[in-house]
Amino acid sequence: MLNILYDHQIFTMQHYGGISRYFASIQSGLEKQPDIHFNNGVLYSKNYYIKDNTYLPSYLSKVFLKKDRSIQKWNRKYSEYLIKKDNYDVFHPTYYNPYFLKSIKKPFVITVHDMIHELFPEMFEPGDVFVNYKRRCIENAAHIIAISQSTKNDIINILGVDENRISVVHHGFRPQMSVTSDLTDSEKKQxxxxxxxxxxxxxxxxxxxxxxxxxxxxxxxxxxxxxxxxxxxxxxxxxxxxxxxxxxxxxxxxxxxxxxxxxxxxxxxxxxxxxxxxxxxxxxxxxxxxxxxxxxxxxxxxxxxxxxxxxxxxxxxxxxxxxxxxxxxxxxxxxxxxxxxxxxQKFPMESCIDKTLNIYRTFGQKK
Missing domain, CATH: 3.40.50.2000 (Glycogen Phosphorylase B;)
Structure with missing residues (x-):
């Protein structure tokens, strides 16, 4: 049994969003694998994609974790507890905060979604910490997942990372519910x-x-x-x-x-x-x-x-x-x-899940 640990970061940060949907989709695929177990490292989240897959039931969370600041605090404590417990084979942080580096003992994989902050620094606050956070995660990761060849090229060109440390795994797409062709009157006037x-x-x-x-x-x-x-x-x-x-x-x-x-x-x-x-x-x-x-x-x-x-x-x-x-x-x-x-048709979700799982298996076996 291969044990994968995720952390809380993106599920605390986003209610909706592409990155949290990416991780939720991978986790959904792993649920169908008989030799895989995962923990998403979340006590409670308002995230739409994992609302039924958190440690605390919603009725308790709504009583004890009413404020976003409390949710962030206790989710991080829970993730830190799971990391220190060391009962996993591969760790996959869901964003770039490197809080885990001081205590992690197992390999970790990081997904890099873009290099926007590095390429367009003038469009972000000078005190933005995530450029530093991302670099530290990339430097210490056992392996890096880039969501496009373009992103892989940017990682190599900007940070000088060995291309053999990076795998391109495109986002998968699972067709959503079919919808009627007509918008409501409030949605379409012309x-x-x-x-x-x-x-x-x-x-x-x-x-x-x-x-x-x-x-x-x-x-x-x-x-x-x-x-x-x-x-x-x-x-x-x-x-x-x-x-x-x-x-x-x-x-x-x-x-x-x-x-x-x-x-x-x-x-x-x-x-x-x-x-x-x-x-x-x-x-x-x-x-x-x-x-x-x-x-x-x-x-x-x-x-x-x-x-x-x-x-x-x-x-x-x-x-x-x-x-x-x-x-x-x-x-x-x-x-x-x-x-x-x-x-x-070139972007099935199954391909994204299979390629990610192969990376987990490769580095989870390197004890």
């Missing part, structure tokens, strides 16, 4: 373009909004819908006023089911990031037959290949031209959708 997730910094949202303005003004029946990412902030609202598109941009806090409907009914999904480590929304759009218009980054080209209409994310004219080529050409949009269906 045709729309879709943007998903956070809008800060390297996500390149202000440039996207600026690039889309001529198109939106020529097509008053079309809106830009932003799913997730929180309500628009004051600087964003001011940008919309200056561009003259305040009535053309809408923000929706979307559940997974609502998000699927938004993809399915959108004219196109726009992904203008300057950099990503993988780009899970690409696979979500593929599943829901939504044509994708995205940055010509190495990562997106690796994941999307010829199933995406690419643009230069630094040039507003390139963004606008790519958009017009897709939404004004139904055959082009259909071609992208058909290619997307085929491309999605």
């Amino acid at each position: 045709d729309y373009l879709l943007f998903v997730g956070d809008r800060k910094g390297y996500k390149n949202f202000p440039r996207l909004a600026t690039a889309l303005t001529p198109f939106l003004k020529r097509n008053p029946e079309i809106k830009l819908v932003c799913a997730g990412g929180g309500a628009f902030q004051s600087a964003e609202l001011e940008l919309f006023i200056r561009l003259g598109i305040s009535d053309r941009v809408q923000q929706i806090s979307a559940s997974d089911e609502t998000l699927s409907r938004l993809y399915k009914n959108a004219m196109a999904f726009l992904f203008p990031s300057l950099y990503e480590g993988f780009g899970l929304p690409i696979l979500e759009a593929f599943q829901n037959d939504c044509p994708i218009i995205a940055s010509q980054t190495d990562c997106f080209k690796e994941i999307g290949e010829d199933a995406i209409q690419y643009f230069n994310p630094y040039e507003e004219s390139s963004i606008l031209n790519a958009l017009e080529e897709v939404v004004e050409n139904k055959q082009k949009a259909l071609t992208l959708v058909n290619r997307g269906r085929q491309q999605l």
Whole structure:
């Protein structure tokens, strides 16, 4: 029996999110392996993906762990206790805090999701500790999982890590629930373009909004819908006023089911990031037959290949031209959708789980 220990970090930090979903999906796959046992190192979490898989029952947790600060404190204590107990073969921290280095005695594997902080330091606070945390984890790990070849290349180029210490394991994708093709009245008033997730910094949202303005003004029946990412902030609202598109941009806090409907009914999904480590929304759009218009980054080209209409994310004219080529050409949009269906087949969740399990087995046997 191979014993895998995870820690609390990402399940404490996120209620929803790509990284916590990644770990929850792997754990779900391990449950089906007769020779594998795992502990996720969590006393209690508000995370959507593991809400039924924590140590304390929810009714006790709601009494004793009401505040997020208390949840973080006791989850860390619980993870530290399990690490010191040493009853595992491989440890897989779920984020980069290296608190465990002082007490760990077994091999650990770290997943690196991107090198955004290292490549775009100007977009983060000077006191951000996670660049240091990540480097320390990478230097001490028995093995490193990179979620794309692009991310592996960045780890090698930035930190000088031996490529033999890194395995590329793409995110797997398990098709979500099927949804009806119709949005509710509150979700869809007219045709729309879709943007998903956070809008800060390297996500390149202000440039996207600026690039889309001529198109939106020529097509008053079309809106830009932003799913997730929180309500628009004051600087964003001011940008919309200056561009003259305040009535053309809408923000929706979307559940997974609502998000699927938004993809399915959108004219196109726009992904203008300057950099990503993988780009899970690409696979979500593929599943829901939504044509994708995205940055010509190495990562997106690796994941999307010829199933995406690419643009230069630094040039507003390139963004606008790519958009017009897709939404004004139904055959082009259909071609992208058909290619997307085929491309999605290259990222089964089973492959992600199997490759990760092989890494656990390799380093769990090196006693």
